Structure formats: C-alpha cells, structure tokens
Amino acid sequence: MISRIDLRGAVGDPRDLLPRAELDIETALDRVRPICEDVRRRGTEALIELTERFDGVALTDIRVPREAVDSALAALDPEVRAALEESIRRARLVHADQRREDTTTTVVPGGTVTERWVPVARVGLYVPGGRAVYPSSVVMNVVPAQEAGVASLAVASPPQAEFGGLPHPTVLAACALLGVDEVYAVGGAQAVAMFAYGAGPCARADMVTGPGNIWVAAAKRLLKGVIGIDAEAGPTEIAILADDTADPGYVAADLISQAEHDVVAASVLVTPSTDLAGKVEAELAARVPATRHRDRVAEALAGRQSGIVLVDDIDHGLAVVDAYAAEHLEIMTADPHAHAARVRNAGAVFVGDHSPVSLGDYCAGSNHVLPTGGSAAHTAGLSVQTFLRGMHVVSYDRAALAEVAPHVVALSQAEDLPAHGEAVIARVGAGPAGGAR
Template sequence: MRTIDLRGQKLSPAAMLAAVPRAAQARAEALETAARIVDDVRGRGEDALREQAERFDRVTDHAIRVPAEHIAEALASVDPVVRAALEEAILRVRQGSAAQVPASRTTAIGPGAQIVQRWQPVTRAGVYIPGGKAPLASSVVMNVVPAQVAGVTSIALASPPQPDGRVHPTILAAAGLLGISEVYAIGGAGAIGALAWGVAAIGLDPVDVVSGPGNNYVASAKRAVAGVVGTDSEAGATEILIVADAVADARLIAADLVSQAEHDEQASAVLVTDDPALAERVAAEVEQIAAGTKHSERVGVSLAGPQSAIVLVDDRAMATSFSNAYAPEHLELHLSDAEAAASAFTSAGAVFVGDQTPVSLGDYMAGSNHVLPTGGQARYAPGLGAYTFLRPQQVISYDHAALAAVRAGVVALANAEVLPAHGEAIEARFQGAAGGATTL
C-alpha cells in the first residue's frame, strides 16, 4: 500500500477532496461502457442479454427466467448451517428495516384544513445480486427484506448465471426463503438495463426502483437509468476507511483492510492515522495477511491500486476532516474513545464503532444494511433501506370555510405571478352555493 503524507499541511476543503485516493479513470471508463450496455438491452432486449451472457459470463442457451424447480432444488439442498445463518440474517435485517418506515402523520393547518403525510411503497422493485467473484447470498437479504418491510408486493431478482447457466444455488436458496419466485439469470450492467426497461420476450416487466450492490459497471448502469426508474445509491466497488490512533491493534486493522480488498481488484482500502509507528505495523501485517489469504492475487491488486493507501495526518481533527471528505462506504473507528468520537464522523455509508465491530459483521449479521453508497456519495446519499422503496406523499384536505380563510391570499399571489386562472379557480368555488370538503 502506498503512503500519503498530509502532515504539516493546511488543506482547504477542496484540497482535502483532491487528496482523497480514488480510481477516477476506472470509474469514467465504467460509466461509458455501462451506458452502451444498457442502451443495447433497451434496443434489442433478449438478443442483447444473450450476447452479453456469452461475452461476460461464458454462457449460452441458458434459461434467463429461472424455472421454479431451480429455486426449490436450491432451497432443498442448501447447507443447513448456511440456511440457519440466512434465516438469522433475515430476522435481524427485518428488525433493523422496520425502524425505517415512518408513521403516517396528520397536521392540522387550521380549522377544516389538514395535510396527511403518508409513505407509499412503490409497486414493483428490481434487485440486483452479484454472483461473479463472490455469490452474495447475503445481498438477497439486504435488498429483498427492506422492500418487503416497505410493503412492495412485486419483486424481481437478477443475478449472473454461473458456468452451468444457473444462478448460484445459495442465492436461489436465499430467494426461496424470502418467497421470491421471479428470478432472472442476468449479470452486470445488462441486468440493470433489463430491470429498468423490461424485456417482454422473457416476461420481465419494468420495475419502479432498482437496488443492489455490484462493481463499478453496475453502479454506472444505475446512473444510466436514473430518471427512468428510481435507484438506490451507486453501490459500486467496495470501500473501507479505518481511522485509528496509537492504541489500535495493527493486526485487526490489517485483517479488516484485507477483508474488503478481497471483494474486487477495484476495492478501496484506506487507513488514516496520526501515529507513524502504527502505520508501519499495519503495513507489515497487511503484507503478511494478504499473502496468505485465498484471494491473495485479487487482494494484492486492490491494495496496490491508486484507490488504496495509508494516510498520515497531524491529529484527530485532520483525520476527521479527511474521513468526512472521503465519505467512505464503510468507516471503522479504532480509537481509544471511539464511542464519543463517532458523532464527529458525519459522512459515511455506515459507521462501525470500536475494534469489535468490523465491517464483516455489517456484511452479514449486524442487522444494518450492507448496500451502501460508494465514490464519495455518502456525503449526500443514504444506504439502502426500507425508505428506498417508499415515496412520501402529502394528502391535502380543506373544507369550504378553510378555503375561504386563504382565498384572498391565493388570489393575490396568483395575480402577482401573472397566473390569473389560478385565482379564478379559487373564485369559482365561491360563485353560487358553497361546496363541501374539497381536496386541492
């Protein structure tokens, strides 16, 4: 891992952003490629999907719409220990998601005048589940459970075909546990395009919201379909940023950095510390752990990339500023006062407080959601939750007397804006007999 030394520098917010390690070129290339793939699916439907499956997944003539028996077989044959873990994760994520559904609220503006704030679920959701380098069965839970908690009644799931042409059996088993029967063997950016635009030839109707993690191509495809459908944040190649002080355990930090680098060659792993001795210990531990892990080659590429680094800062304040500028997907605080310090770290997809709360916990069993914004979007975008599938609506109800109380004001503003018909629509209700309750 390279070292970025920011000590002794007084960085403006813009300079701090510029110092953040990113693989900018990779993201730019992904956006251009993903847009072409999505457009191809929109124009050519199933033919485009089959060509993409052959090109990217090395699969031909497979069943794109997964037969029900494949799901049943996967559910019947899943390892009982894995099934129990999935069931526990479902329970925990369901509990965590339930807190994200706001209650309906009525506000009385005045006598006879009220606004009801309600939250309506979308009709149909499409969820994408990665299955290439890692078959993320846990992502089935993270996507489907919040949609179900929100009240979505129609959910389509897409995941890449494996070499045998089928969706990975653990992913199918997770879908079966959640009662999802509409599953498609489609991968990458093409899956996002198919969910957004629909593919009539395979019975796939367009969805209202697309969610799910993936690589930078999947994240870029969401940008390409934005405006056609709603999307969650662009949850691209994973990121971990760890802020640590002198008392931190270098071995645990290194293990957590490697755990996220394992996902993808484009994954980002960053340590920020004001202790050079800790930085040296972590670098040595990372080298040792990375060499012995199963996906050492993938991890090595990730850690050597421009998106990964050890960042040296002067003090806690500078570490906090750097972290908030980076706005990581996952933020770990390995600090002597982690609980007290957490409130200062305002920009992160999820914050993991203390060295006994690793990102791996959030990936599976914490009850939080692991579909989180990447690429700095945590400065303004949330992670996936039940709210992703909800639309706030205001229902306005005034009776005749309540309308009369604001009649003059509405007419005055309408005339000031040179929109007289707006005022005339109000006056029409006061010509002849008074009306009853009216919804505007």
C-alpha cells in the first residue's frame, strides 16, 4: 500500500531520493497560454465560453448576485456556520498579531528613512472546487487580506452545475460571513487571467492568491509580472517525523487525512523505527478500506509521491525533513518541542500528538495556504505580510545631504554615473576638489 525508502547509512543530499509528486508546469503552460490570451482579448465573452467548455455550465453572467451570497448564508447548516465563525475568530487572532508598524530610523541629524507598510490595493482570491469543497480556503485567503488593510477583495471559485452554475453554497456562505460580496463563478486558469487583465464587472487586481490545480499554478507562472502571486501551489503534502514513542494509529490517520485530498497528494513518514513503520503499515491496511474515499486514498498512498522513509536517528530525520521542506510537517517524538525548534524548512509545523494537520486546516488559527513541492525552503505561507509592501520614505535636509555628498559623488564616479553626483552637487555646491561644500 505504501512503499519504504531506506536512507539509513546514506550520505549527501537526500532530496533526489525522497518521494515527491511530479508537477509538469512547463507542459501545462502550453495549455493555459491560449486560455489566458483569450481572456485578455475577449474578456467576459471568453470566460463564459471557457466555463461551458471546462465546467459544463452555461453562464449568462460571471458575477454571483449579492442575493445568492446572502441566501447561501441564510440556508447554511447552523453547526457549519458556528464552525466557520470560530475558524474566522481564531484566524483573526493570529493574523491581527502579524500586522506591522511603520518605523522611522534617524540615520544622521536631519536625515531619516521611514519604512511604511502599504497594503496591496486590490486582490483576487481563488478558492478551488472539484473533488472537495473549500470554505476554509475562503477564510484563509480573506482574513489575512482584510487584516492587512486591502481595500478591494474579490473571490473566484468554479461554478457547480448542481447548484445552478454558482460556486458551492458553503463557499458563498463563507464569503457572506466575511463581508465579501464580490464573487465570480469562474475557475481554473481563466480565473487567474480574469484577475490579471480584468473582464466585464471584474476590475484588474494587483495580486492573486490561493491554492488550485496545475492549471491555476501554470497560469500564475505565466502571468507573474502582469499580476503579483503568492506561490505556485502543487499537490498537497504531509511529512511526519516520528520515533517509537509515536502512536501508530495517529500517524496512520494523519497520512490518510492528507491522502484524502487527491490521488497525487503526498503522505510521507520519516522515522528511525522499523517497529513503528511496521505498525503504521498495519494501521493503514486496516483503516484505508474503512475510509469514505478509500480508492483515492489508496492510490495516493501507493503513488511515488508517498512513502515511509527510514533514517538512522532523529538527527538524521531532521536533516531529511529539512531537505524535503514539507508543506505540513508533524513532529511526534519523545521531545517534539525541542525537535520542532530545530526545523528550518516547512510551511507549517505541528507539534506533538494533539496538533494534527487537520486542526491547522480549519481551526488552529494558522493559515493553511502553504508552500509545496519543496518551496518551503525559500517561501512562506499566506499571511498578512503577503498583502503588504514595504516602502522606504527618505527625508534629508540640506545639511544632512551636504555631509554625505562627497561619498555620493565618489560612488557615482566609481560607477561611471557622474550625473548622479551632479544631482547632489546642484543642491549643495562643490568644493575645489569636487567635494561638497
């Protein structure tokens, strides 16, 4: 059901030996390029035609009526509403603490540099659809953008034929709970293009964020520069670092929960314990046939992207999970907090027996839009910072400029850009040796 990879005694960089989903963005680019160009040229007309082709839904308008958003909230199951409200409350607590304050540094008397944190003006937030429904992704996209102070937010989510060509009603209800009423029934690469170029009622956005399939990822790569992006999300993944103190039932349940997302989802256990590996395999054999999406889970666990990785010890295991740079990393060891403190590369770290990834998906307060495919080694998950830009504001008076002018002139001459120095000399004058006076 799940393969073993034995890295005991291995030396060197383990990255090429670790299981990883294949994501052929380059091939997908050839498919999404004409789609995005069509949206750029024909706007709403193209979006309606593409939606009928890819989603089997004939739209007359890409924007979801406000009354449909309100009706979805009115019809929402009270237990689901309560859960979403608690998820929003916890996410706001965490993301509110990520806000940054402007700071002013006095470099010299009369010379200051202020770093202002300015929110992006308009953001397009993508919420995927398909095998599952993701109202939680509405929360994870919208809350940090709102806490950052983004003034204009729009959500796009694929239309569903069974719901009259609207996005899933639970997605619409989550938008209503968050006060977002600009929602579009558009999915896939065409949604990214809609935000990048604008179309009909949808004005151009400065940034697009949110997870999606390979076509969404390819469109983000193609249009990066036309529009800002958060990341190119690939198949979801979990890595679990565990020793023989871990509960094999917990480990197996978490591997299954991640495999439930998609047949290309990655579930990886890293452990020095062959005893634990065997017990987890036994738990998987018992639990997978009993889970609702058993076929999908079994295919994901058996895929090349999943596996049990045997390592020499926990130190070796930490090196391996850092090399893997998982989207989600769970630590289930005898001293999980100490070991978690040593992790450098992960989208999010879940510490101990009672912090499963599924908690982070919904109600931990953390964000579940996270880097995948090893990009956690250089990229952070979605946060308030995603929607803020640091802007330096420079203010020098004449005396402060005159004091530093000789250095500016010297550097401008060293770079053979003398007009740079002359722009300073024009303000403060120059001494007999070419320095400022």
